[in-house]
Structures are given as structure tokens and as C-alpha cells.
Amino acid sequence: MKGVLLMAGKEIREGIRNRWVVAATLLLAALALTLAFLGAAPAGRVGAGALEVVVVSLSSLSIFLLPLIALLLSHDAIVGEAERGTLLLLLSYPLARWQVVIGKFLGHVGIIGAATLLGYGAAALALTLAGQPVTAAGWQAFGWMLGSSVLLGAAFVALGILVSTLVRDRGAAAGIAVGLWLLLVLLWDMALLGLLVADAGQTLTANTVDALLLLNPADAYRLFNLAGLADVRLLSGMAALGGESGLAPALLLASLAAWAVVPLLAATAFFTRREL
């Protein structure tokens, strides 16, 4: 465990040193603040809490941004060190390979977690300071959104690290990471939509669609935040979907967690067997 924590600490230190932490935090804070204050205008008319509006807009933003940040950070984790020549020296130390993988994962999740909490937290804080009405339910939805955002980041960090252990050059890792982002964040939904339209409700059952949604961490996150929480559901225009989908919030969270754990275990297994 000590080795894992040392590794994680080193990753965070490097993240602070090469400005990853600062850049990600500032980016998320700037976008969150913009959305919070742009979103505050319609809030009065709809009569919903300001924070619920922020949850809807921020989770829509997070779906695109957090996976991208996570993959950019993590695709380099192993292959980058291998190419720079620092990996072999690290592995000659009394440190098991799984400790390297898990430590890097924790470090990167720490960086993304800090950026999300600070960036989005700044928006919530600004809203409260500006005197917007914030309900307890609003805070709850916001808290769930923060937590699931970190989990979404963790899922994509794990995927990025898996890519990083599988390839032997950084360019390939970057290419696969971008491809993965396109596939899971953009193309998956389009393909699913296309499929549903083409099928016209003939063969695809609701359960199949549910399963296809669970097979994508970005969709699990979207459903959890937009359709999972009652007050938010009304705002996000997902009321119908949320009502019909058989996916409970707990199941969606479990799917997200599985998306973090399974690729991480696979990465550990591959890396332990790999010849260097």
C-alpha cells in the first residue's frame, strides 16, 4: 500500500508541476461559473432551484470534458514513462507492477477529483454568494453530480491507463485515446439513436436499450444525473425517459464503478505479464 501511495503522490506532484492540475481546475471553474450565471436567468421563470439548473448544464458539459481530460492525462501513464526511459528504473525498485498501475490511477483520479471539486464547487459557492435560492434537494443533486463526475473521470482514467499498457508508442496511445473518446462520448449515442429509428420498435426491447446504455460509462453518467434525480428530471426534459427506463440510479452508479474497476484490473494484468 505504501508503494501505491508513493506512486500516487508522485503523479500528483508531477501533475501540479506540469500545470495539469491548475489548467484543468481553471477550465472547469471557468465553464462552471459561466454556465451557473447564464443558467440563472431561466431559473426564475421555470421556478426551479438555481443549483438544479447548474446540475443539468454541468453534467452535460462534464460528459464531453471530463473523459477528454482523463484520457489526455492517463493515456501517457505507462507508455510515456517507457518511452522517456524512466519506467525501467522505476521497476527496478522494490515496487510491484500492480502498485505502479494502481498508484498512477489513484494519482490521476486525485488530480481530476481536485479539479472537479474545486472548479464546480467554485460555481456552487458563487451561486450561494450571489443570493440565489438553493434548496436542500439542490445541494443533494449537486453532491451526486460531483461524485458521479469524479467516477466518470475515474472510468476514463482506467481506460486510458489500459490503452497505455497495451501499446508500445505514445502516438498510438494518443490515437486510441481520442478514438475511444469519440466512440464512447459521441458516436455511441448517435449509433444507438440511428439503431432505434431504423428498428422502429420492432426487435429492440427496452432491456436491450438499457443494456446498451450501461455498456457506455458516459451514458450511465448522463442517465444518472439527468434522469435519476426527480427534480432534475423535470428540468432536463428526460422525464419520460427517466420514468420508462428500468435503470435504477444505484445500477447506473455500479456501471460507472465497474467501468473504473474492470479496465484497471485488465491494465494491471497486462502490465504484469508484459516483457519490457
Place this chain on the structure above:
Amino acid sequence: MKADLPVIELEGVAKRYGAVEAVRDASFDLPQGACVALVGHNGAGKTTLMKLMLGLIRPSAGRLRVLGEDPAAGAAQARRRLGWLPESVTFNPALTGQEVLRFFARLKGEPAAAADALLERVGLIEAARRRIGGYSKGMRQRLGVAQALLGSPRAVLLDEPTTGLDPEVRQGLYDMLTELAGGGTTVLLSSHALEELEGRVERVVIMDHGRVVADGSLAELRRLARLPVRLRLALVGDAWPDWLRPDFAPHRLGNGLVELSCPPEAKMALLRQAAADPHVADLDLEPPTLDELYVHFLRSRDGVAP
């Protein structure tokens, strides 16, 4: 640990990468406190051998024991007492020398003070808080040496430790290695700068195409190779001494200098005659250099190979 137990043992170790045989049938022991050079041209298998000893790769055949354990079994305990300086060592340029060395120290379960003491020892204490990105090649190499010495290792493996070092630092490095070996640490260094190993190491293992072609002290290798000893005489006058037999292939170099080479066993008789002859004003004796030994053993290998 008993002193007579070898620190590193290899028995018929081989490593194949696909069709390439990087190491074939390598067997030797390194006892405690030995200072041994691994010599061979690029691609002879020196780095592969070190990676095998560190457990970074697994042997395709043979048996390998480091500090009594199989290094590839992931034994963290043995690695704690091993130091390695990779060839052309690199560090994250964004971190400072102190940060890197303290991180490595903690990985080996050493306090941060141990890292600082080593920075002092390799003369990097002033640069400790500067980023490695701004270090010179020599400074990075010294940081590499410092990390290899963390945790008072029982064996250090140094891959081409002196490339890129200026002569003064190189001298300091060899002094440090001699001190280490004196303290009971086994030192294995690879090199292809043979001339600088002369007098620094007690044993030389010569590798060629993954094979160990010679292994022994310099004196033993010289005896085995039976390379001729070169003798240079300064003669007074033009008279050619009658004991200079033609089979010593004497030839004049000008300025009254004569060079001849003789087999090792004829050396003492020749020296006595030369010393007794008043025509000989001065005399220089040159044993075969490590370079010549190396070339000899590589050639004899080629002669054996089909």
C-alpha cells in the same frame, strides 16, 4: 548472509527475443565485494544480462539467483538491496534532483535524509532544488549514481557509468566504486571503454554475441591469451646485441629505440640479458592491454564458431 555465498549466480542463462538470442548460456558467479567489469561491444548482451539480474525480464533458459532469490519472482526484498544505473539514465525533467531522489529513497524504505546525504556525496547538493531539466549530462549521470547507491545496496549494477563524464568526475566515480567494493558491496559495471578499466577492476567478463567468451582476472586472461609482451629498448650506439634473436621480431623505431615482442615465458630471461648489457640505456615493458586481450578473445571466438 555468509560472505562466501555468491551475491549473483548465473547458470546457463539464456534470453531470446523472438529469433534474436541476446544472451546464450551465460554462467558465472559474483562473490561479495567483487569489482567486476562486463565488457563487450554494443549488443553483446551486457544490458540484457543486467535486466535479467534485476528481474525486469525473465530468462528463456537457465537459472539465475540474486542475493539468494530468483529476481523475476518479484521479490521486493532482494531489490531493496540492489542498485542499478541504467545506460543513459533519464528522469522526469520537471522535478528537482531532491524530489526524485527522495521519492526513490522512500521506495526503498529509506528516510529523506539518506537521499540528501547521497546528493552531498555525488556533489549535487547545490543543484538539489533545481529542476533536472536544467542539469548537464554529467549531473544527470551523478544523480543516477546517487539513486543506485540508495539503501546501502549489497550489489550495484552500473551500465556504462562513465559515458559522458569528464575525467575528473570519472576518477571520482571509480574511487567511489573501489570504496564500495571495499565495504563488501558487489560492483558490476559494463563498459566498452576498456583502457579506463585497467587497474580498476579485479575481474573481467568478456561477452560477445550474448556469450561469455572469457572470464577472469586481468592476469589470468593475459596468461590464457599468451599474448606477447612488448619490450622497448633504448640502445647506446649502433651495435646490435647478439641476444636479440630474430624470433622476437626486433625492429628499430629510430633514435636508438628498438621494439621487440616476446612470449610471456621468455620475458624474464630476456630482461636479465638486457639488464646485464651495458648497451641498453633504458627499457620499457608493456604488458598486453585490455584492448588487445579483448580483440584476442573475440578473434579466438570467431575461430571456434563455424
